Amino acid sequence: MSTAEERIQEALAAFDFGAPVVGALRYGQGHINDTFVVHTQPEDCRCRRFILQRMSAAAFKRPDELMENIIGVTEYLGREIEKHGGDRDREAMRVLRPRSGEPFFTDGGGGVWRVYPFVEHTICCQSAESAELFAASGRAFGRFQRLLGDYPAETLHETIPNFHNTEDRLAKFKAALAADSLGRAKDCGPEIQFVLDREADCSVALNAMREGKLPLRVTHNDTKLNNVLMDEETREGVCIIDLDTVMPGLVIYDFGDSIRFGANHSAEDEKDLSKVNLDVDLFSVYTAAFLEGAGGSLTNEEIEYLPWGAKLMTLECGIRFLTDYLDGDHYFHISREAQNLDRCRTQFKLVSDMEAHWAELEAIVRQYQK
Secondary structure, eight states: OOHHHHHHHHHHHHSOOSSOEEEEEEOSOOSSSEEEEEEEOOTTSOOEEEEEEEEOTTTOSOHHHHHHHHHHHHHHHHHHHHHTTOOHHHHSOOOBOOTTOSSSEEOTTSOEEEEEEOOOSEEEOSSOOSHHHHHHHHHHHHHHHHHTTTSOGGGSOOSSTTTTOHHHHHHHHHHHHHHOTTSOGGGOHHHHHHHHHTTGGGGHHHHHHHTTSSOOEEEOSOOOGGGEEEETTTOOEEEEOOOTTOEEEOHHHHHHHHHHHHSOOSOTTOSOGGGOOOOHHHHHHHHHHHHHHHTTOSOHHHHHTHHHHHHHHHHHHHHHHHHHHHHTSOSSOOSSTTHHHHHHHHHHHHHHHHHHTHHHHHHHHHTTOO
16 A cells, blocks of 8 residues: 555544445545545445545645634534525535544644535536526625625634735735846736736725725635536535635625636637637626625625726736746746746736726626615
């Protein structure tokens, strides 16, 4: 048995699955954690499944804080779901603690493991094949906000410091530009100027928060479609997953990242920028669904700033790609030359499209203000 297999067996023995384990297979398309689906065989002969994950030591330096966030949020969600007559085991993740009672298990090699019961009769979609599916994810993320509306966000640990601090991302970009360690700045003059022309934009959301216009909330910070488990029959959102980046933040960040990801039809590294466009109809569909799910829990100011969320998350993502390109492509994996520069250009094209349709975007959100 290899060392890797020994570690898996060690982790399996650390948890009480309620029945004999009959197998553990690699599962899913995630790139951060090592994920396995565990099959058990209870006496009633109905197989029960669990998700076993070895958390990435490279991505998450403080698993104790990360799991404290997840346990706090999932237990709170469970109580709120039960209060409203929902199915707690289906509509919110549940952490299965190891036999020790700790939040996670640490193996002999220092690997950190956790377990979640598998949410059956759900599917995970990698792309929005229809406006209806995109809307379903919007309702699910909006409901996530409504259910956590009274959660004390300030008690959450910031597991990735400055994750959506656009001012900090701008500062790191300027440092990379000043260093220009590989002499690449000469290849991306228009992109550099694009960022510098929008320097003031990088402070819009943070200034609104400092002025008390935007409250601190529990935010998911990775609101892609594939982080919503959909009912396999109705295709409605059932459960929000991948809570590793749950932190205190602004609701417009979660909304905006969904728009960046879902309201366009191009590849992230598309070279032909004529194919990169904001789909205003999808923006409208998602806005309506997100606010339906939120059920009146957002303030008028938060609704007013939703277009800014879309613009800032897209601008910030482009700045990160450009910074990494200038630095030598150390953070984002690349499979070809200048891929991060192409990624940056698609994000900036989306920002330009948002600016061109700004009056429309403002009109769309305005109709939902109280």
